[in-house]
Amino acid sequence: MNLWLALTSRIGTSLTAIGLALLLISLLPSSSSGSSSQIGTQIQAGTYTANLFEQIMSPQQSATLTVTSDTPIDVYLVEVSSSFLYQWIYSHSGTNGKYYNNNVTYLKSFLGNFTQSIAYSQKATLSFNYQYTPTKITNATLIISNTSSSPANVQANWKVSQQVAPASRVATLADWSIPVGLVLAIPWFIDLYQRRIRKPTTGANMSA
Amino acid sequence: MAKIQKGKGRPFVELFASALNEDYRFPLLEIFCFLYAIGAFIFAGFRFGLGGPSASGDAVAYGLTSSLLGFPLFIFVVLILKNVAFGLGNDLEKGIVQTFFSYPIKRRWILSAKLLSAVGVGLVPFVGILTAGMYVLAPDVVGPHIGIVLLTFTASLSEPLLVAGIVLLVTLLLKRGALALVLGIVTYFALAIVQGIVSVIAAFTNNVTGLQILSLISPSLIEGRYFSEQSTGPFFGPTTSWSPNFTDVLSYTAGSYIIVATVFLLGYMYLSRRLNL
Numbered sequence: 001m002n003l004w005l006a007l008t009s010r011i012g013t014s015l016t017a018i019g020l021a022l023l024l025i026s027l028l029p030s031s032s033s034g035s036s037s038q039i040g041t042q043i044q045a046g047t048y049t050a051n052l053f054e055q056i057m058s059p060q061q062s063a064t065l066t067v068t069s070d071t072p073i074d075v076y077l078v079e080v081s082s083s084f085l086y087q088w089i090y091s092h093s094g095t096n097g098k099y100y101n102n103n104v105t106y107l108k109s110f111l112g113n114f115t116q117s118i119a120y121s122q123k124a125t126l127s128f129n130y131q132y133t134p135t136k137i138t139n140a141t142l143i144i145s146n147t148s149s150s151p152a153n154v155q156a157n158w159k160v161s162q163q164v165a166p167a168s169r170v171a172t173l174a175d176w177s178i179p180v181g182l183v184l185a186i187p188w189f190i191d192l193y194q195r196r197i198r199k200p201t202t203g204a205n206m207s208a
Numbered sequence: 209m210a211k212i213q214k215g216k217g218r219p220f221v222e223l224f225a226s227a228l229n230e231d232y233r234f235p236l237l238e239i240f241c242f243l244y245a246i247g248a249f250i251f252a253g254f255r256f257g258l259g260g261p262s263a264s265g266d267a268v269a270y271g272l273t274s275s276l277l278g279f280p281l282f283i284f285v286v287l288i289l290k291n292v293a294f295g296l297g298n299d300l301e302k303g304i305v306q307t308f309f310s311y312p313i314k315r316r317w318i319l320s321a322k323l324l325s326a327v328g329v330g331l332v333p334f335v336g337i338l339t340a341g342m343y344v345l346a347p348d349v350v351g352p353h354i355g356i357v358l359l360t361f362t363a364s365l366s367e368p369l370l371v372a373g374i375v376l377l378v379t380l381l382l383k384r385g386a387l388a389l390v391l392g393i394v395t396y397f398a399l400a401i402v403q404g405i406v407s408v409i410a411a412f413t414n415n416v417t418g419l420q421i422l423s424l425i426s427p428s429l430i431e432g433r434y435f436s437e438q439s440t441g442p443f444f445g446p447t448t449s450w451s452p453n454f455t456d457v458l459s460y461t462a463g464s465y466i467i468v469a470t471v472f473l474l475g476y477m478y479l480s481r482r483l484n485l
């Protein structure tokens with residue numbers, strides 16, 4: 001068998017082995033022992049809250065966030081702590097000495113300055129459902145903003161689960177690496193098959 | 209000139225291909241790739257950063273990389289020691305090496321072809337799969353701090369490479385691989401035990417001389433100390449007399465590779481000038 005063909009085939013079989021390992025990893029279920037909570041609250045018109053969900057998360061954790069409301073609301077998941085948010089608003093927006101000023105105008109000003117920190121957002125929604133897996137160690141804070149003229153009755157659920165690796169990303173890699181590896185290994189399989197055919201038959205078979 | 213180079217290159221490639229075939233028989237390479245890929249996720253952990261946002265990005269990257277260097281590093285050590293001891297040992301024992309000596313290339317190139325297969329090719333899936341696995345897990349940790357990730361690999365690989373160099377020397381001296389392999393594995397574990405003892409002595413007596421000497425063999429010690437002090441304060445209780453900086457980490461790592469290179473050079477010199485069959 002040609003040296004380069006043999007090398008390509010071995011790269012293919014190795015890639016298939018890596019793909020199978022990734023497939024196995026993606027099938028591992030996430031641990032259900034993580035923290036969870038359910039909170040019901042009312043958000044006044046023209047205000048926001050950043051105190052419902054806040055946690056330091058690693059890429060081996062995944063947060064499932066569900067928010068329902070009777071009035072359209074804006075929901076943001078930001079990669080900063082709520083204390084950082086309030087501190088920034090307090091020091092930049094002249095909140096008349098009020099540390100926890102929750103006027104949406106101040107929130108918009110903050111979000112305008114920290115667009116890169118917004119992991120996910122959904123505007124004017126009655127139902128928000130998102131699974132968040134960070135790509136670094138980061139703070140994750142859920143912000144719910146009520147820009148309408150009437151109060152919003154909000155129900156928020158969150159659940160943090162532990163995982164070995166982000167299953168969707170690993171599964172995608174496995175989906176690619178296994179077929180590519182198998183294609184690269186085809187010459188090796190053909191060579192193996194041909195060697196089996198060429199193999200001399202045993203004495204017992206010959207006499208038969 | 210080109211013809212001469214081509215003439216010299218061909219036997220080297222043939223030797224390298226033969227060594228590859230011997231060292232990585234199907235499905236050995238595939239099994240190791242599978243184990244590295246599994247290990248890249250199963251053993252990954254975030255040592256720094258979860259306690260609060262104070263840990264630097266470098267420390268988080270170091271913590272993630274060093275978390276992977278337990279079991280995967282051990283299986284890498286087993287692979288390269290097996291390749292060096294059995295690959296070369298079998299050739300010496302069975303007299304195959306005499307056939308290699310009849311090739312129109314110098315002895316040092318024969319050893320280079322064997323080592324490139326035994327250690328060099330073994331390194332590619334080890335570093336490649338673990339780094340790619342970490343990138344899939346935490347792209348924003350690995351991407352911006354790839355230098356720290358590679359430095360951590362470099363520092364951690366110095367000790368296994370030193371043991372591989374010792375195994376090479378012993379294999380050449382004894383002309384058999386099994387005993388050299390056992391000696392290599394014993395040396396690897398003995399170094400781990402000595403590191404533990406010296407660290408405890410340093411913690412209780414405030415005498416870090418042993419730790420500094422050992423860091424020349426295993427620079428991952430000084431690197432761990434540097435990043436731990438960066439993230440969580442003093443590493444060993446009252447031991448505050450030695451707070452390495454980043455230049456120290458680089459210097460000790462370079463020093464350890466000088467020792468590794470010296471051991472391999474001795475192996476090359478012995479094969480080129482002293483080895484009689």
